[in-house]
Structures are given as structure tokens and as C-alpha cells.
Amino acid sequence: MRIKAIVSYDGSEYKGWQRQPHGNSVQQAIEKGLAEFHKKEIIVVASGRTDAGVHALGQVIHFDTDLTITEEKWVRAMNRHTPRNIHFIKAEIVDDEFHSRFHTTGKTYEYRFSLEPFNVHRYKYCTYVEKKLDVDKMIEAADVFVGTHDFTSFCANTLIETPNQVRTVNEISFRKEGEEWVVTFSGDGFLRYMVRMLMATLMAIGEGRITKEDAKNWLEAKDKRVCRFNAPPNGLYLKEVRY
Numbered sequence: 041m042r043i044k045a046i047v048s049y050d051g052s053e054y055k056g057w058q059r060q061p062h063g064n065s066v067q068q069a070i071e072k073g074l075a076e077f078h079k080k081e082i083i084v085v086a087s088g089r090t091d092a093g094v095h096a097l098g099q100v101i102h103f104d105t106d107l108t109i110t111e112e113k114w115v116r117a118m119n120r121h122t123p124r125n126i127h128f129i130k131a132e133i134v135d136d137e138f139h140s141r142f143h144t145t146g147k148t149y150e151y152r153f154s155l156e157p158f159n160v161h162r163y164k165y166c167t168y169v170e171k172k173l174d175v176d177k178m179i180e181a182a183d184v185f186v187g188t189h190d191f192t193s194f195c196a197n198t199l200i201e202t203p204n205q206v207r208t209v210n211e212i213s214f215r216k217e218g219e220e221w222v223v224t225f226s227g228d229g230f231l232r233y234m235v236r237m238l239m240a241t242l243m244a245i246g247e248g249r250i251t252k253e254d255a256k257n258w259l260e261a262k263d264k265r266v267c268r269f270n271a272p273p274n275g276l277y278l279k280e281v282r283y
Contacts, residue, residue, distance in 0.1 A: 087140045
């Protein structure tokens with residue numbers, strides 16, 4: 041039987057999603073919890089990896105099990121056997137052919153940053169920017185990245201491992217929540233570091249270090265050497281995975 045689950049986690053204490061030979065990962069923590077009540081190893085597959093320090097509001101995973109319990113009890117069981125910084129929201133029995141990674145049709149990420157004085161209670165969950173940012177310039181420049189483009193210049197995937205680096209970004213929007221800005225990135229899929237590199241580029245435009253035209257030229261260049269920006273991981277959240 042295959043279980044699909046939606047899970048949220050605080051990534052600040054983990055070395056990322058993926059299992060690590062030396063270091064704590066979200067995947068390891070979940071698999072350890074599942075092994076406790078299965079009495080055997082259970083392999084968990086996620087919709088995609090998140091980097092060290094990145095959080096999730098709606099990561100989707102799947103795993104196979106021979107236990108017969110209700111969907112509601114699955115949530116309670118998993119939350120009893122995982123740390124408090126990992127929380128299962130929903131679990132459902134799905135077809136054995138379902139795959140949390142290969143069947144995705146889109147994802148939404150959020151990036152949080154603040155221009156206010158540093159807050160020791162929020163720095164793990166929001167990027168504090170010391171330099172002056174012109175957010176209006178960032179908003180105006182974001183449309184460069186909306187649409188279907190080759191994002192070779194704005195990701196860390198090599199062309200050998202991922203020959204096709206064309207992706208569609210449906211939305212980049214800004215909203216203010218209290219003292220924090222929340223930037224939403226929604227699209228059919230995102231490459232490694234892509235959201236963080238786009239966010240860092242928009243910040244560089246807001247700081248006046250580069251222009252909107254520079255960003256457009258970098259996008260059209262399809263060149264791994266042009267963009268060296270990468271926003272800190274602590275402001276990034278995987279919000280939703282669509283199927």
C-alpha cells in the first residue's frame with residue numbers, strides 16, 4: 041500500500057531534505073520515525089529536495105507500507121514518531137503508481153525578507169537585509185522572469201545532469217506581512233537554487249548593483265557564469281506542491 045503525505049518542517053536544524061552520510065536530514069528523521077513502528081526500514085520519497093536551512097509548509101512525500109491503519113491514524117502515528125520541528129498535516133492512501141516527485145505539475149515557494157532591524161527570534165525564518173532596498177524596482181523587474189524561459193543562467197544544475205533547463209514561472213508577486221516582505225514564486229517546476237538565485241538577483245536590482253536590463257541579458261545568455269548571486273536559505277519556504 042502506498043501512502044501520500046503532506047508534511048511541514050522547520051529546516052533550520054537540518055542539513056537539508058536528502059539523507060546524509062554525516063549529518064542530520066529531514067528524510068532521515070522521518071525514515072527513523074517510520075522504522076520505529078514498522079520494525080523495519082521504510083524509504084521515503086519527496087517531491088524534491090530542499091537545501092540546508094530551507095523550510096517547508098507543504099512538502100509532499102510517499103512511502104510504501106504493509107500496515108493497515110486509517111488515514112487519520114497515519115497522521116497521529118507519524119507525528120508521535122518524528123521530532124517537533126517536523127509535522128504531518130495530511131495522509132492518504134493512493135494508487136501504487138503515484139510518485140511524489142515524477143507526477144508533480146507545479147510548485148509554489150515563498151521567500152521572506154525584512155528591512156527592519158535584526159530580530160534574534162526570526163533570523164532563522166526570514167532574511168534580514170542591512171542595505172537599503174528599493175522594493176518597487178524589484179517588483180517592476182520581476183516580470184523579466186515570468187513566462188517560459190531557459191533558466192540555465194539561474195540554477196546550479198549542470199547541463200549534463202539536466203539538459204533541458206526550460207521552466208515556466210507563472211507568478212512572482214510581492215506582499216507585505218507585518219514587518220516582512222513575502223515574495224511568491226509559482227511555476228511548473230524549479231531547478232536547484234533557482235528561486236534563491238532569482239531572489240538574490242531581484243535584491244541586487246533593489247540595491248542598485250545591477251539593472252533590470254542586466255537581469256534580462258543574463259537570462260538570454262543561458263550562461264552558468266553570469267549570475268553569482270544566491271539568497272540565504274533561511275528565508276525560503278516550499279509552500280505547495282501540485283499534482
